[in-house]
Amino acid sequence: EVQLVESGGGLVKPGGSLRLSCAASGFTFSSYSMNWVRQAPGKGLEWVSSISSSSSYIYYADSVKGRFTISRDNAKNSLYLQMNSLRAEDTAVYYCARCRKEGGGSCYSDYWGQGTLVTVSS
Amino acid sequence: EIVLTQSPDFQSVTPKEKVTITCRASQSIGSSLHWYQQKPDQSPKLLIKYASQSFSGVPSRFSGSGSGTDFTLTINSLEAEDAATYYCHQSSSLPQTFGQGTRLEIK
Numbered sequence: 001e002v003q004l005v006e007s008g009g010g011l012v013k014p015g016g017s018l019r020l021s022c023a024a025s026g027f028t029f030s031s032y033s034m035n036w037v038r039q040a041p042g043k044g045l046e047w048v049s050s051i052s053s054s055s056s057y058i059y060y061a062d063s064v065k066g067r068f069t070i071s072r073d074n075a076k077n078s079l080y081l082q083m084n085s086l087r088a089e090d091t092a093v094y095y096c097a098r099c100r101k102e103g104g105g106s107c108y109s110d111y112w113g114q115g116t117l118v119t120v121s122s
Numbered sequence: 123e124i125v126l127t128q129s130p131d132f133q134s135v136t137p138k139e140k141v142t143i144t145c146r147a148s149q150s151i152g153s154s155l156h157w158y159q160q161k162p163d164q165s166p167k168l169l170i171k172y173a174s175q176s177f178s179g180v181p182s183r184f185s186g187s188g189s190g191t192d193f194t195l196t197i198n199s200l201e202a203e204d205a206a207t208y209y210c211h212q213s214s215s216l217p218q219t220f221g222q223g224t225r226l227e228i229k
Contacts, residue, residue, distance in 0.1 A: 022202075045158075045166065045209055047218040061217050095165055103174060106213035108156040112165040 002026040002111045004096050006114065009116030016086050016120070017110055021078040024095030031072035033099035035109055036081050038092035046092075050099065050107070063089075086120045093104075093117050124148050126210050128221035136229045141197040143224045145210035150190045154214035159188055159197045160223075161206045169208075170195065202228050 015088040022034070036048040049070040050059045058070055069082040081097050094116055097109035125148040135141055145155065153173040158166040168177045170186035173193055184196040197204055205228045210221040 044223045045160075045211070045220040045221070050218070059216050100171075104170070105155040105216075107156075108168065108171045109166075109215060110168050110171070110177065112167070114165055114207070 002098065004098065005111035006094060006096055006113045006116040008095065009118045011119045011121065012086055013122050014087060016088065016118055017082070017084045018118060020081040020083065020094055020096075020116060020118070024077045024079065024096075024098075026099070027098070029072075029077040033057075033101075033107060034072065034079045035097045035099050036071060036079075037095045037097055037109070037112075038091045039095070040089075041117070043092075048094070051079070055057075079080060083118070086118075088120050091118060091120050101116075123217055124151060124215060124219050125211050126219055128208075128224045131222065132225045132227070134220045134227040134229055135157055137200055137202055139200050141200055141204075141226065143195045143197075143208055145188075145193040145195070145221050147168060147191045147193070149213060151212045152215035153185075154207040154212055155193045156190065156211045157184075158209045158211060158215065159204075160209065166209065174181055178195065182195050197226075200226075200228065205218060 003025045005023045033052045035050045051070045067085045070082045095112050097112045100110040101109040127146045155173045157170040162164040174186045178183050185196045187194050207225045209222045
């Protein structure tokens with residue numbers, strides 16, 4: 001059974017930092033690209049970042065570029081999101097999601113974690 | 123950035139009714155359009171991939187269609203458990219984007 005478990009969320013002051021983790025199990029983690037997607041309270045879904053299976057390709061939303069860093073450790077079956085210079089508008093539930101591609105097509109997120117809440121407030 | 127516009131934003135429906143949710147892309151995305159269901163306090167769950175392919179384990183009452191810029195999610199014979207917010211998602215080009223969501227209320 002595919003499982004994704006996020007951790008590391010919490011309350012942080014504006015300008016602070018936080019590192020999110022996502023522990024993967026039930027599949028060959030090193031074979032899949034991964035996404036971070038966030039959802040502000042009462043709002044819709046927003047893609048944050050993606051990383052390819054070997055970390056060769058990394059992409060960010062403009063809203064987090066230069067402040068957030070995605071990484072992974074395939075030996076530990078783990079995905080990370082280092083968040084620096086946090087702002088109130090970064091307050092959201094952060095989900096990690098597995099990226100699946102078929103037949104050369106683009107990625108869809110077939111499995112999601114339960115999310116971890118990040119609150120940026122003084 | 124490709125903008126996805128869903129309609130309606132909200133719909134109140136009765137059980138056994140047929141529901142249609144549309145998603146329009148600001149430019150052509152082929153079939154790189156996916157649909158998710160999110161119930162309150164839960165993470166999103168994949169329903170439909172590549173516009174019309176059902177994801178494993180999804181009830182057959184859920185179906186998708188469309189290509190290019192216009193897409194549809196159809197729920198046949200709605201059940202009470204289908205009360206949720208539904209999102210479309212494009213992965214044709216970066217940044218990946220989502221529609222604003224359509225909330226379904228069951229009367």
